[in-house]
Structure formats: structure tokens, C-alpha cells
Amino acid sequence: MITTLLVANRGEIACRIVRTCRELGIRTVAVHSDADENALHARVADTTVRLPGASPVDTYLRGDLIAKAALAAGADAVHPGYGFLSENADFARAVLGAGLHWIGPPPEAIEAMASKTRAKKLLGIEPLERVTEADLPVLVKAAAGGGGRGMRVVRRLDELDAALEGARAEAASAFGDGEVFVEPYVEGGRHVEVQILADTHGTVWPLGTRDCSLQRRHQKVVEEAPAPGLSEELTQQLYDTAVRAARAVDYAGAGTVEFLIADGTPHFLEMNTRLQVEHPVTEAVFALDLVALQLRVAEGAPLPPNPPRPSGHAVEARLYAEDPAHDWTPQTGILHHLSVPAGVRLDTGYEAGDTIGVHYDPMLAKLIAHAPTRAEAIRKLAGALEKTHLHGPVTNRDLLLRSLRHPEFTAARMNTAFYDRHLPGLTEPAPDPHAPLAAALADTHGRSRFGGWRNVPSQPHTKRYAMAGEEHEVRYRHTRAGLEADGVRVIHADARLVVLEVAGVRRKFEVARYGDQVYVNGDALTALPRFPDPTTQLAPGSLVAPMPGTVVRVAEGLTEGAAVQAGQPLLWLEAMKMEHRITAPVTGTLSALHVTLGQQVSVGSLLAVVQPT
Template sequence: MISTLLVANRGEIACRIFRTCGELGIRTVAVHADADENALHARVADTAVRLPGSAPADTYLRGDLLVKAALAAGADAVHPGYGFLSENADFARAVQGAGLTWIGPSPEAIEAMASKTRAKELMGITPLDAAEVTAADLPVLVKAAAGGGGRGMRIVRRPEELSTALEAAHAEAASAFGDGEVFVEPYLEHGRHVEVQILADAHGTVWPLGTRDCSLQRRHQKVIEEAPAPGLAEGLTEELYALAVRAARAVDYVGAGTVEFLVADGRAHFLEMNTRLQVEHPVTEEVFGLDLVAEQLRIAEGHALAKEPPRARGHAIEARLYAEDPARDWAPQTGTLHRLAVPAGVRLDTGYTDGDAIGVHYDPMLAKVVAHAPTRAEALRRLAGALESAVVHGPATNRDLLVRSLRHEEFAAARMDTGFYDRHLAALTSPVPDPYAPLAAALADACAPARSRFGGWRNLPSQPQVKRYERAGKVCEVRYTHTREGLTADGVRVVHADARVVVLEADGVRRRFEVSAYGDQVHVNDIRLTALPRFPAPTAQRAPGSLLAPMPGTVVRIAEGLEEGAPVEAGRPLIWLEAMKMQHRIAAPAAGTLTALPVRTGQQVEMGTLLAVVESSQA
């Protein structure tokens, strides 16, 4: 029997596993890099062990340190979570070699399936030879052989892009998984990403636990997932089950795993088998009434599954809440998460709590919000409503995108595919103007204790007070006046105003605004504003063609041969930044001459740092 479990991971998945352990009476051990000393997962575990190392994310890739931590803390089992070393056969062997119970399949099964190239060969599929790819093969997908989460993947549509895509995918995969192997496969433009959850014991029983649709993706990383996958023909569903069971039996699989497919034109194309728990496992748990982590632990202890899985009930949908700006090429965001709260009636899995810092070292996912209901339409409505009502105060997130995606007619009709955001992102991220949100922010600010001590009204008529706010790159100006009767504004009646709540009435309709301010960041209901100073400080003058860092990160690559004075073509990638384990290309905005290159490989930069200057040849 397992008595003490170390989770060789961090964040949301560590917290989620600890929750099940608490219910089962199993003691828990967390591991943490120095940057995670005060992270939620390190605080909620019974014991926490520091992992030494200067690179926070790489620390969790040190199997030797993880095994040493487990032994030092008296753990008798190790759960790898997902990502990091969860699909690393050598780590599984090291855990078992230390006399610890490994919560997962055998190292041999991991080895067979963790490499996507070997998995395809096992299923009778031969990947393309990158050296032999021609224009007739395009488009193709360059893909990391190890790991997942969208890292190490690039779509190639033109022959001249292949070598750059291979190099970038290799670098990203090596950084994320410690394994830079990549391969090439055909890219199906309008397929659906459908997967089958499996659960297998050591006694020969394999459960196919339904399907999941994970077609809504950005950068090949899933954003919204649901179970069961809607609209599949019964025959196709049975085929997917059979293929998933076949894959599991081919490697004598034991534990929880997922077999992934691309479904196009009514046909299933095998993609890979993930020999671990998936990020989206909660939708399967909700539909089948199971705790997959508890089942993993029972299987590791040698217990047998029932001959038949439980019956599926209803529909579940999960949305991943990311600290990123979808309108700015999904740029990751950092800062303090001041508050995160969702209404009752939905499930929240997160590794953050109020006041936590969101850094640059890890995936930008803040939380997973899951709704379960008798029908898909009800689950959609419940999840969209919960997200819309959620309190998310801090850096910019994809919350509005999630709400609009869930309510989009194409998604509601289950006609989505992996190109959904390629078609609809611009419309889904266009800001919805709310003329009263900035006014509510200004009125709440006027009622703040520091302001109200000095009063507001004057004996003589005076000019209105003016406040300026920025939202999504646009600046708006609002005016209000202090009178003996209180605060007033043109075109609207101020029913109530204090530092936290403002009620306005326009055309007979009352609206309530909840206002929270954190320095110059102001949240009005679900709208995020930045208060601008009345007298802005002079800004540094930048030369035309200046390329600034769009986010904090590390310069991991500079284009070969790039030096000051060199000519560059429009759109040519110049610098690669890594933030939150993803690489972001900084390209020349126009053809011209590189006149400045003040950064070097390995340099840490903050948002707004000058990376390069390209003097346009059109000037």
C-alpha cells in the first residue's frame, strides 16, 4: 500500500494529485525550484523538498534530484504528473531502481510510445523522411518525438521553410523535454483532434473510457476540450475504441493513458499515445464519475479493474484559462494574480491562489474550468456563464476568448476543427466597447478614501474632472463633476458610487459595476483597464524600426550571420525569445538595414527591451 507519494511536478497537476491523496489518506511530498518556493503546490503538500539549480524549469527535468528528494522525504511512490519527465523511460527506471513505486506504465511501454516515431511504426505507420519532403507533400507538420503540449511543433507550407522549422522545433523540444528529436508527418488542414482515454490494469483488463474532442487549439496546444466528442458516427467511435485498445495491448500497457487521433472525412488517423495523465482528464472524470488519479494509485498497488467500465453520463467541457493575450499572437503575460474566483457549480483546477506571481519560466495556464451537465448545450451554457462571471484580476488572460468561443455558432453546432482560431481569431478578440466601464472606474477612484478626505465639490462652478484609461491599446477619456448632491456625469445618472461599487442609469436601464484597483490596473466587472497619469512622464525616443521585446523572456537564438550593417528582408526572423517554454520569433517589419543589435544569446530581457533596429530601405 502506498503511504507517501512524491509528485515529480509542479503547479496545477501537483495540486490536483495532492487533493486525491488527501481524500485517500496518503501523505504528500512536493518538490520545488527556488522560483517556486512559495508556490501553491509547495504550500499544500505535507512536505516540500527544494531542488537545487539555477534554471527553474530545467530543475524539474533532473531525474536524479527527484529520486533523491523522494528518498530523503521518505516517499514510497512517485507520480510524474504531465509534462517534464512524465514520459521519460529512464526516469521511470530510476524510480523503480530506487525501490519506489512508479505511478504509470512500465518503462518499456513508455519507451515504445513516448517517441511518436516509434509509436507510429508500432501502429504500422511510417513517418515522412524530412530529407525527401517535396512540394507535393506540403503542408507538413514538424513535430517533437517526445513530450506534448504543442511544444516543438511547426506547420510548413513552403519548401524553403522546412529547415528553419526543423531547427526551431528541435530547439523548443530540447528545452521543454530534454529531447530534441523531431519528425515530419502530413498536415491535415481541417481535421478534428479526437482522443480516447484508456485505463488498464496489470491483470489484462483495458477500459476505453470514451472520447474527447480537443480541436480548439492555439499553437497546437489545446484550449477547450470536451467529452464525449460530439457528432461522431457510432461506427467511427467503435473504431477509435478498438484502435486505442490495440495500442495499449501492443505494449502491455498498465495505468492511465490517452490515444490521440486526427479525424478527417470520417476516417481516423493515429497521431500518438500519451503514456501519462492528460491535462484534459477532468472531462472524462466528470462524465464517468471517476477519479483517474485514484484509479492510477489503485492500479499501481496491484488492484484489478472491473470487467466493464462505468456508464457515461451527460457531457463535460473544459476551458483552459491562460495568462496570455490572444490578440497579440498569444503573447504570454506575467505579473501578480491578484484574485481568481469562479462561481459555484463548476470545477476549478488550479495551481495558483490570490497574490501569487505568474513568472516566465512555465506554461501560462492559470487554471482549468470544467462544467458538467446532462446535455452538451447545457454544459456549454453553464461553462460560458461561469467564465463570464469569474473574477480574474491580474495580467491579461484569454477569458473573453473562451466565452466567445463557447458561444460561437460553429462551436455550438459542433462543426469545429483544428483551424477554428485560424478562421475566427480576429473576430473573437476584437474588444467590445463599453462606454460606461471607464466612467465607473473614474467614479470609484473619486470615492477612494485618499480622495474623499479632501472633499470634491466647490462653491463655484468648475471644470469637470478628467480621467484617462487605456484598454486594448486604445485610450478613452471620461469626465465627471463633484456637486453638493454628489458625483454627476453627462448622459447618465449616478445612482450610487463608492470605491468598490458604482451603479449607473442610462435610458432607464441600471447597470452595476464592481471595481477593483491594483495600482494603475483597474478591473471593472470583466474589463481590464490601465489608468493613465494626468501628466505622463516623457517617454524615451525610439528610432524608427525599433523592435522591442513583446514579453519578458530569454534570447535563445539570433539569426545566423546577423550583425549590424547587414541587409535584411521583410519578414525575416531575426531573434528568437523563449518565454513560458515556448519560442517566439521576432521578425524584420520591413526590408532594410540592421543598424543595432544590442542583445546576445542567453540574455534575459524585460518587456519593452530594445532587441534590434531595422532602418527601412523605404525611408
């Protein structure tokens, strides 16, 4: 029996594993980098072990250090979570070689499926050896790893070499393996997967389907179970292929077999030999705890011959600290407040006061709703997102809310190109026009010591705020009757709550302020000074870092004085496990390059200047 388990991961999945262990009476050990010393997963575990350093390659990817940490802390089992070393066969062997339980499939199964090319060959699928015009479009993919890294869509033959080079470089940086392959790119397909669970006695459960078609940068954003609209025949075909893949490698534990479905035909993508981020929707539909079952399988217990019957529908949305309207740029900073209404499941690795750093994935939390029908589950999750309060860096909350209510999604007609088609409309700013007034009234109450009323008439008070890329000036005055604003009746105003009556309808506005940042219901505002600081102005054509990161690539031959075209990639920043292109804002001449390869930059740092033509 497992008594003490080390979680070889961080963030949300580490906290989720600790939660199950606590219910089972298993002690937990967390490992943490220096950047994660005070992270939530380190706070909730019974014991912690430091991994010196901050970057993943120095910490969470150091299998040797983690195996030593498990032995030093008295653990008798290791759970890898997902990402990092979860699909590393050598790490699994090191854990087993140390006499510990490995909460995952046998190393041989991991190795067989770790390379997407080998996995396809096991199922009789050969990658493209030579690409012709007739094969386009194609997808360049990393043979190892996942999460959208090392992946490029190629639509023209003259773009193939650059795509291969970029994919190899990104794959080598992310997974330590630069192998890539090419396969047909299926456009307009749905991403559907089958959750499997197998024991060491020959039983393999296909635990339903999941649809994960809403993706950005080949990473999933919204997932649901079961996948809507599949025929019984197609579902059974997916089950048969998933079980066949598991049996082909003597699989044990939890895993996922992924497909792309186009025109009713399934195309095998890969097998993930680990727990998936989206596993909670399967847990909700089958009323199971997959982590608890992983532990039972690792202890040698057999599964019942047949899985439980599914019930209802579940939908999951991933909350990311990112700006979807600006190329999904990751965001960093302090998470001042996070609250989610009751009735939905919240899996998170953050609490109020935690800092979202630059070294790791920007996912903050997952919200999961379960209901008897798909429509009810979607409505329940959308309602919860609408009432979720996030104060801190920009997030994708509004995008998720609009996605769930989009007619294409509610009618289950979505596919993997959903955001390619709809992103501009889904990110169109729609701020509440009365949010600046509520912010000003709350600020007046919070900062005014003696009140604002005067015995003689006075000019209106004015305050300025930036909201959704625009400046708003608010005017109001104090009278004997109270606060007045044009066309709006102020019913109540204090530092945290403002009640306004507009056209006979009373509305409540919850207000929170952290320095110059103000949050009014779901809107984020910045209080502006009365007079702008002239020293903050930048020269036209200046490129500044949109996030903290490391300069990992500079365009070949790029030197000061070079001619550049608007939109031309100049350099690449790596932040939060992703590469981000920095492109020329205008056509002109590169008059200054302020960074070098390998340099770390902070948000707002001046990277380069392009003198417009």
C-alpha cells in the same frame, strides 16, 4: 499500500494530485524550484523538498534529484503528473529501482510509445522518408515530447529545410532529443482522443472520447467529452485501436491515444503514456477519479471487467496568462485576484497574490462544467467564465468566452483550424464604454478625503485611462444633487462599487485598483497621468521584449547595418516553455542590436532598432 506520495511536478496538476491524496489519507511531498518556493503546490503539500535553481532543466527535469528527494522525505510512491518527466522511461526505472511505487505505466511501455515514430510503426504506420510536391502540406514533428514544441507546418518545399532545422533545435532544447519526422498534414481535421485505463491483470478500459480541436500553436485550449457527432461505428473503431495500442505494450495505468479525424477517417497521432491535462472532462462524464484509480492500479488492485456507464456532457476551458491578440504572447506578473462562481470545477495552481513567472507554462487554471447535454454544459461554462474575475496579467478569458459562444463551436462544426479562421474576430476589443466612468467615480471616492462638491460652479473633473489600446477621457462634476456625468445618472459610487443608470437601465460595476491598474467587471484599464512622460518615448523601429525571457536564437548573419524586411524574424526569445519570434517592425536597416545569444532580458527591454527605409 501507498502511505506517502511525492508529486514530481508543479502547479495545477500537483495541486490536483494532492487533493485526491488528501481524500484517500495519503501524505504528500512536493518538490519546488527556487522560483516556486512559495507556490501553491508547495503550500498545500504536507512536506516540501527544494530543488536548487529556477529553470526546468535544473529542477523539475532532474530525475536524480527527485528520486533522492522521495527517499529523503520518506515517500513510498512517485506521481509524475504530466509534462516534465512524466514520459521519461529512465526516470520511471530510477523510481522503481529505488524501491518506490511508480504511478504510471511500465518503463518499457513508456519507451515503446515515447518516440512517435516507433509508436506509429507498432500500429503499422510509416512516416514520410522523402517529401515531394505531391505530399504538401506536411507537418514536421518532434519524435519525443509534445505540447506543440518542435512542430512546424510546411506548405512549400523551399521551406522544409528551415522547418526541419527549427524543429530540431526546439525539440533538443525542450526534450533533450532533436529527432524529428515528417508526416502528412491533415487540414480541417478534428483532434479526437480516447482515454484508456488498464490494470496489471489484463483489463483495459476505453473511457470514452474527447474532442480537443480548439488549439493554438498545436496546444489545446478547449476540450469536451464525449466528442460530439461521432457515429457508433467510428467510436468503436477508435476504441479498438486504443485498446490494441495499450495491449501491444502491456500497458498499465492511465493513458491517452490521439487521432486526427478528417472526412470520417481516423489518423493515429500518438499515445501519451500519462495523465492528460484534459482528464477532468472524462472524470465528470464517468463519475471517476482517475488519479485515485492510478494509485489503485499501482498498488496492484484489479479493475472491474467493464467501466461505468457515461452520463451527460462535460466541457473544459484552459485559462492562460497570455495575449491572444498579440501572437499569444505569455504574460507575467502578480495575480491580484482570481474568483470563479460556484457550480463549476476549478483546477488551479495559483491563488490571489501569487506571481506568474517566466520559467514555466502560463496556464493559470482549468474550468470544467458538467451537464445533462452538450448545449447545457457549454452554457454553464460560458456563464461561469463571464462571472470569473481575474485581476493581473492579460489572460485569454474573453477569447474562451467568445469561442464557447461561437456558432461553429455550438454547432460542433469546429476543427483544428478554428483559430486560424476566427482569431481576429474573437480578439476584436469590445470594452464596456462606461467602464472608464465607473473607474473614475470609484477612484474619486477612494482618494477624495473631503468630497468634491464646491459652493461655486466649477469646471468638470477629468481623468484619463487607457483601455483596449485606446485612450479615454472621462468628465464629471460634483453638484448639490451628487455626481453628474453627461447622459448617465450616478445612483451609487464608492471605491468598489459603482451603479449607473443609462437610458433607464441600472447597471452595477465592480471596481478594483492595484496601483495604476484598474479592473472594472471584465475590463482592464490603466490610469494615465495628466501629462505623459517624454522620457518613455522610443525611437521609431524599436523592438522591445514583449515578455521576460532568454535569447535562444539570432538570425544567421544578422549584424548592425544589415538590410531587413518587415516581418523578417530577427531573433527568438524562449519564455514559458515556448519560443517567440521577434520580427522586424518595418523594412529598413538594422541600426542597433542590443542583445546577444543566451542573454536574459526583462519585459520592455530594448532588443534592437530598425531604421525605416
